Amino acid sequence: MYVAQGVHGLAYGMLLFLVASGLTMVFGMMGILNIAHASFFMLSAYICHQVLALVGSFWLALLVAPVAAAAVGVLCERLLLRRVHAFGHMGELILTVGISLVILEGVKVFWGTESLPIHVPAILEGRLALGGLDYPVYRLFVIGLALVVLGALAALLYTTRLGMVVRAAVSDSGMVNALGINVPVVFMLVFGTGTWLAGVAGVVIAPILTVYPGLADQMGMDAFVVVVTGGLGSLWGAFLVSLILGELNSYGVQFVSQLAPVLMFVFMAIVLAFRPMGLFGERE
Amino acid sequence: MTPAVRRWIGGGLALAGLLAYPHLFGIYFTNVFVTFGIFALYAVSFNLLLGYTGLLSFGHAMYFGAGGYGTALALTHIKGLPLLPALVIGLAAALALAALLAPLMVRVSGTAFSMLHLAFAQLMFVLALKLRAVTGGEDGIGGFRIPPLSIPGLVSIDMKNPSSFYYFAAAVLGLSILVLWFITKTPFGSVIVGVRDNPRRVAYLGYRVPSTKAVVYLLSAGFAGVAGSVYALFQNLISADALHVSNSFIPVSMTMIGGIGSFFGPILGAAIFGVISELTSRYTERVDLVVGLILILVIMYAPLGFMGFVDTIRARARPRVVPPGATEPAR
Numbered sequence: 001m002y003v004a005q006g007v008h009g010l011a012y013g014m015l016l017f018l019v020a021s022g023l024t025m026v027f028g029m030m031g032i033l034n035i036a037h038a039s040f041f042m043l044s045a046y047i048c049h050q051v052l053a054l055v056g057s058f059w060l061a062l063l064v065a066p067v068a069a070a071a072v073g074v075l076c077e078r079l080l081l082r083r084v085h086a087f088g089h090m091g092e093l094i095l096t097v098g099i100s101l102v103i104l105e106g107v108k109v110f111w112g113t114e115s116l117p118i119h120v121p122a123i124l125e126g127r128l129a130l131g132g133l134d135y136p137v138y139r140l141f142v143i144g145l146a147l148v149v150l151g152a153l154a155a156l157l158y159t160t161r162l163g164m165v166v167r168a169a170v171s172d173s174g175m176v177n178a179l180g181i182n183v184p185v186v187f188m189l190v191f192g193t194g195t196w197l198a199g200v201a202g203v204v205i206a207p208i209l210t211v212y213p214g215l216a217d218q219m220g221m222d223a224f225v226v227v228v229t230g231g232l233g234s235l236w237g238a239f240l241v242s243l244i245l246g247e248l249n250s251y252g253v254q255f256v257s258q259l260a261p262v263l264m265f266v267f268m269a270i271v272l273a274f275r276p277m278g279l280f281g282e283r284e
Numbered sequence: 285m286t287p288a289v290r291r292w293i294g295g296g297l298a299l300a301g302l303l304a305y306p307h308l309f310g311i312y313f314t315n316v317f318v319t320f321g322i323f324a325l326y327a328v329s330f331n332l333l334l335g336y337t338g339l340l341s342f343g344h345a346m347y348f349g350a351g352g353y354g355t356a357l358a359l360t361h362i363k364g365l366p367l368l369p370a371l372v373i374g375l376a377a378a379l380a381l382a383a384l385l386a387p388l389m390v391r392v393s394g395t396a397f398s399m400l401h402l403a404f405a406q407l408m409f410v411l412a413l414k415l416r417a418v419t420g421g422e423d424g425i426g427g428f429r430i431p432p433l434s435i436p437g438l439v440s441i442d443m444k445n446p447s448s449f450y451y452f453a454a455a456v457l458g459l460s461i462l463v464l465w466f467i468t469k470t471p472f473g474s475v476i477v478g479v480r481d482n483p484r485r486v487a488y489l490g491y492r493v494p495s496t497k498a499v500v501y502l503l504s505a506g507f508a509g510v511a512g513s514v515y516a517l518f519q520n521l522i523s524a525d526a527l528h529v530s531n532s533f534i535p536v537s538m539t540m541i542g543g544i545g546s547f548f549g550p551i552l553g554a555a556i557f558g559v560i561s562e563l564t565s566r567y568t569e570r571v572d573l574v575v576g577l578i579l580i581l582v583i584m585y586a587p588l589g590f591m592g593f594v595d596t597i598r599a600r601a602r603p604r605v606v607p608p609g610a611t612e613p614a615r
Binding site: 027031032033035080083084087089090091093094095097098099100101102104105106108109217221224225227228232258259261262265268269272273276277 | 334340342388391392394395396398400402403404406407410411414529533536537544570572573575576579580583584587
């Protein structure tokens with residue numbers, strides 16, 4: 001019972017990190033939290049629904065939807081965000097509010113407001129007995145997929161030259177730019193990858209939570225808490241806090257079901273009261 | 285005519301217009317105007333933080349909601365509570381919440397300030413949904429008694445009559461906006477602009493930056509609370525929707541669209557907002573789609589909002605004369 005709950009928490013924490021990792025890297029380079037980030041996560045879930053309705057293959061949807069969401073993200077970055085960069089952070093931040101409003105309402109126009117169920121392939125249904133306990137196969141699949149994606153991301157970030165450039169740009173984009181590296185292109189890459197990661201999380205979470213317009217609010221808020229608490233721009237902080245929040249949510253629902261959503265904010269308030277820059281953050 | 289005379293005439297005409305309004309336009313547009321007034325005060329209180337102090341809050345709805353819930357709860361639970369004390373309780377609720385959060389909030393700025401507000405407002409939203417016994421959950425608190433505005437022994441005006449409520453709301457909201465306007469013209473108003481532009485220098489001049497921020501924060505929260513309180517009285521209902529993120533983004537949009545650069549920008553923004561939702565809601569439910577698009581366009585092409593746009597055109601139309609002793613308007 002407790003173990004199964006822990007596995008649920010782990011699955012959610014992993015997904016949370018998929019969303020939050022892009023958010024925190026974009027913050028590192030741009031200096032603002034992208035309010036629209038979770039909207040791309042939701043958009044991906046809706047595209048997944050559309051692909052399922054047209055083709056009927058979950059695997060295809062898992063491949064296509066995040067890429068489509070990332071394409072929209074990159075377009076927004078190219079056509080909108082980049083142009084207001086010169087006006088300072090306030091403009092960028094509010095622009096992302098505008099983008100999130102448009103995506104939210106656009107989604108309602110195209111797909112309506114009711115929640116749409118997503119069915120997983122038969123192979124992922126059912127439960128798996130393991131060591132005297134049985135787990136839903138889908139949750140294990142989620143954890144496995146997240147581990148693979150995160151492993152690939154970590155390998156890219158920590159073993160390649162491109163990863164090195166990205167990490168450097170996240171911590172000091174001005175200096176990297178001065179060294180002759182085309183930071184806007186790197187930023188576009190990071191933004192695209194970030195929205196792609198959020199998109200993967202969107203598709204994967206769709207069968208668990210169903211697809212509805214409140215999806216962005218729910219996940220977005222959790223991701224913001226992760227990024228702010230973990231330390232703005234810190235991947236490790238985001239990873240740690242994602243897992244903590246995942247477990248906090250899952251055990252919270254079990255023990256104090258009414259107040260479970262509040263636990264997260266209490267955790268954040270305690271951390272920020274002692275460290276306003278977050279657990280691993282270096283700037284406010 | 286001297287500017288002073290012109291200002292008195294302008295003010296007199298505006299007052300006469302306000303007084304005549306419900307008789308000229310009927311109940312429907314009277315109610316539209318009350319809604320506009322509520323959101324105008326809400327946006328102006330928000331702009332005291334954003335435009336004057338440089339603090340962008342993504343959770344101003346919690347003070348709007350605190351005011352609304354304060355008044356609604358007081359009227360539900362206290363028998364025979366008169367109108368004005370109910371309003372004051374709404375104000376006090378918002379102030380109490382702000383006083384609780386201020387020690388944390390004055391220490392942060394920039395993105396952290398915005399995000400902390402987003403998070404705390406969401407916390408309030410979740411609490412309002414979950415603490416059903418107190419707040420009524422999704423349904424909120426509705427159908428409470430709206431007391432008449434009475435001066436004991438003299439008059440008692442029924443507030444259920446839309447046009448009397450209009451006068452009451454116009455007086456409360458108008459006075460609040462005037463008080464805020466007056467505050468921005470005092471030396472204190474200049475200090476808060478200094479805090480926005482160069483906090484270190486303001487500290488060096490001997491002003492205490494955190495306490496200054498705290499005072500502005502309380503003022504802004506308190507007047508948002510008044511707006512929320514009038515809103516609750518007007519709708520005879522306050523629900524968790526008032527605390528939702530989208531309600532926090534409303535003053536952001538209004539201020540940006542109207543113009544962050546001036547005191548009256550947010551009021552203009554509230555008016556533009558009102559017209560947009562009046563017009564679009566006849567054709568579609570998706571008013572926010574239009575608002576979002578306009579918001580994007582404004583930030584891309586007119587980052588100082590409508591007011592800034594007007595100023596630019598005016599500046600082009602005639603050469604600029606700076607009167608002696610004038611300072612740059614607050615941005």
